[in-house]
Amino acid sequence: MEAAGDPGVRRTAAMLWAIARPLFAKQRGLIALYLLLSVLTLAVVQGAATLLLARLTDTISAAGPASASEAAASGGKASLLPLFAGWLGVLAAGTWLGYAHKYCAAALDSRLAMDLQRQVFTALLRRDPAWFHAQGNSPGELVMLVSQLTTQVQVSARALLVDGAAQVLAFVVIVGVLVWSLAELAARTGEGVAPAQLWLLFGAVALLGAGASWWINRRGPDLHAASSSVQTAMQRMNTLLTSVMTSPDEVKVLRAEALFAQQHAEISQHLAQQRLALAAKIEAANTLRGIPADLVQACLIGAAIAIVLLSPADSALRPGVLVVIVGLTPQFMMILEAIAGWRAEAAICSPAVLAVRELLDTERDAIAEEARDSGAPASPALTIGPQPQVRLDDVCFAYPPASVATPLSPLHATPYPVLDGASALFPAGKITALVAPSGMGKTTLFRLLLRFYNPQSGNILLDETPLSGFPIPEVRSRCMLISQRPAFFQGTVRTNFLAGRPDVTDTELRTECERYGLWGILTAAYGPQPLDAQFFSGSVSRLSGGQEKRFALVRGLLNSPHVLLLDEPTTGIDPLEKSALTGPLTQACTGRTVIVVDHDILWQTALCEHVVVLDRGRVVDQGPKAELMAGQGPFREMYLEAMRGGLAVGGAAPAPIARAVQGGAAVAARAGMPPSGVESAGPDDPAAPPLLAMKLGPGTPRDGASKATG
Template sequence: MATSSTSSARPAAQSPRSLSGLLPFVRPYWLAIALALLFLTLAAAATLLFPVALRHLIDGGLVSADKGQAAMGLRGYFVQLFGVAVALGVFSAARFYLVSWLGERITADLRNAVYAHVLRQSPAFFEHTQTGEVISRLSTDTTLVQTVVGSSLSLGLRNAVMGIGALGMLVWTNPQVMLQVLLILLLVVVPSTWFGRRVRRLSRASQDRVADASAIATEVINAIPVVQSHTAEAREASRFADATERAFGTAVRRTRARAALVAFVIISTAALLLWGLYQGTQAVLAGSITPGHLGQTVVYTIILAGAVAVLGEVYGDLLRAAGASERLMELLATESPIRSPAQPVNPPWPEGGSAVLFESVDFRYPSRPDDPTLRGVSLRVNPGETVALVGPSGAGKTTALALLLRQYDPQGGRILLDGAPIDGMDLQHLRQRIGIVPQEPVIFSGSALDNIRYGRPEASDAEVRAAAQAAYAEEFIERLPQGYDTFMGERGVRLSGGQRQRIAIARAILKNAPLLLLDEATSALDAQSERMVQAALESAMRDRSTLVVAHRLATVQRADRIVVLDHGRVVEQGTHAELVALGGVYARLAALQFQT
């Protein structure tokens, strides 16, 4: 129930450079970016032309001595202003569309990349990263990135172009005044940078606290029946409230710092504007510039001041998005230790079942490095043979199946499938050769048809129905409201435990792999259903190898061979009769179960 370690505090970088991790997602759309930059520049240029047109209007149309000529000239000047406005509107609309499209497209690509990367992680990844943490990064963090790419970044670039252009025009027309303005501008930028660094650190911390709350919510909502059965609703609500309060407290500190940044930028830019205006009025009074020149200077000063203010806001957005980008890049940089080799060696597909060989396998779970789960396990399954793994809880039975599926790699020894080491095979090829019925079957929120063909999506409806019949699932599926097209509900909440298990068995039968793994495949069935499904499984096990994990020994008595695990070691092997006669671990387990 602890929060993810990935949400712990980390040293934050001192600039928005973390956004550079987005470059691989930006490069494919260079043409759209170039067009957006072109329209952005044209829109900024149109804005910068407005003060020039205004100067002409004032000096040529309002200050002229000939009133008739001035009236005629005003029309032309207003037409110029309207032309500038039309150009600004068209270029701004084109820029807005392209930038918004880029924001949506890049964010979608980023979400897809992160999700696909997470799906390739080994179970070891989820031993230290909670599901809610991943969901938070997929939703909240990518939304922040979308805000920057689709809005703030464009706004910042546009204002940067306009600010530089306005500054250039002011330096050209009023060089002495602008030297003083530049000094004031430096006094604005330096403190803003310091404020920005603090905002960024607090933004990262705020996103981590939100992820903690999401992790708690995801964990608890997925276990609602357990929570309610232990009357823990109030306790869990309080735990979530504590997490959201911590997120709120961090967000308040971030907002306070950003508010101080905004106030400083607005006050300093207002001072910048008023200083420029004061110097301009003094120049008009001295007769060194015309009123139109003053109007032009005022507008350029307003554009410069507005650009600085907007850039301060955008910088805050960039810093916040940099924290989100860091978290996403961390996730994308996580490398799964379980990968396909560069040059895989895949053995031919066997006809009569696969051969499995464990050679002195040692294994410890990454989260429990000091607690060996398997110790020197050697095990052989011949083609077409059914081998049962039994033993006390924690003996390593399910772990052996996880290693065979290469969800983990052993620390010692090796595992061979059909004569080839599984770590030298292509991962997809390896797992396509194995069908599995897990102890806790997973039902997806689709139809019964989709759930059964999950492992073989190209299967026809007739093949799906045949697999359901073999698993004795058809009789309850046809009683559902829409039969095979019935929506199963999230995690199969509309089905009983036994029905979910029969769906999982039908899925494994349809996959028709040469190796079948059964992990307590009948544990959730009543006696009548178990007899039916056991008969179906025995039929499904023909012409393939089967490795069965079971606690209920009645289900494995007819196995070709029974392997007994205890404390991670193979302690006995043989048939049911041989092991009972041996009087060891299996005999004691059998005596307890059958006497009961």
């Protein structure tokens, strides 16, 4: 997430309002109560207490020894106790209202933060995987977006929008009390000072204070830059922690503790320096903000003294006027400074506001696009069979670059072409092997089939109906991807199944698990009631790699998909688990159209009936397995090279691999290939068929085991 320039207070406030408006609408009652309590605590209680103290001061002054008889005649001493009691009552009410105000603020913050985090998290969930791949955001940055930046945006929304409204109302009340005090003083000066002169003087003092605060708060761009630097350093820290904490085994095996400790120390030092720089700028701004308050207070007291000096000789300055000025001027300037500080607050929060705003804007675009896509009336022509044929018709696709750099989407390079006029047929109800070296578009084709992307040209058809004619939810209910690295989530075993189908019952889950041999695995790992147990994944997983693949397979089949996409099903499992997984996979493929991608071409060939070979974005070979193995095309060359790599080892191949090779050799024999073709043709044998420039390296079938914990 790159930081953009300072957008200014108006634009930041507009973006904040766009983000906060639905949140405020949901909490309108609590916000109204908070505004009332804010005005009462900021202005009304303070003003009432100050006025009562001023009258109490004037009464005590008038009841002194020099004027005791006059005070007794006017009943001045008799009013001391009621004034004192009233003043204490206002202070007590202010204390209670202050507590209520803080409690209301905490409740409002909690609800707004919860609603905003839910909104941002929902927006992330609605993003297609294409968005994550295109933007290039690390998981640590996205976690920071949900957990930290949303809190910063919520706090700023309350400070600028809700507190801003309360500050304006309180400012009006405080100004009213000060104006009333000066007006009363002017009324007692006789003809010495005209009231118009007092208003002019007060206006000049207020403008002086506002101008000084505005000038001080022009440091907003510096604060924005410092805040962006802190945010960038925090993103680097989150990315480092996420990468290390999710791969503790690799860190230990590589003995990289010292490297990551050094990186952590460097980032921590940089983050501490940036935080210190930001704190210094904030404290400098706060220190400078106190100067206008002292200046305005001195001007108002000087104005009161000037009124007395310019008045007739018998005029006197009542001490209560000084009490009002001294008591209310700090409150007046505090509110004025808060209003003048809106620019600095907007500058500090603008990076977070930009990031959250962009995510929510893209979510609204996605909702509108999905509504357009799903709102089209269903056509009878869109009905397909339970085992649909999948066909590629001159499909071209390139990953698009980003055209504008934003906080969530940095600039990318030129478009990266993946498919270039690919045409292929995946027969209905058949298991098709999609064969290609790494990086040649296999996973991209799966993303196109799931409509994470749309082709730039050409068509993908289900039973001769363009895939673009189906609503996205319907496409993803008919096509199911079993990823090479299945995702598992926080929660129970049942929760991880419910991610596949929220309405599935425990009875249905047990039936499906027993059908594919998973229930016994779960009870062995989690006890007799495995659905209620907390699921463990990653480095603390209780399931082996093959067992996790079986779990993901059962979860993916809960919706009874018509098309099954198997992306590297044997990645990360050992040969014995590969053999154990073959049975459930074959059972799951029965009665479905299946496309299989796997690094082990021998295992893949033994499983499949049809083959499609991709090479640099084009389909270079396709057809029934037996026909391709009997021919002289690219698939036969890749298959023979894989057999050489699997058998030309210092010992016998593992049993599952040997069975796969034997099965492939039997098929080759039935197809008319010489039985000795593999054993007699070596890499240097001129009779051997030419090999593809891109082919699986030696030992590929043996290198698939990276996780074999039971």
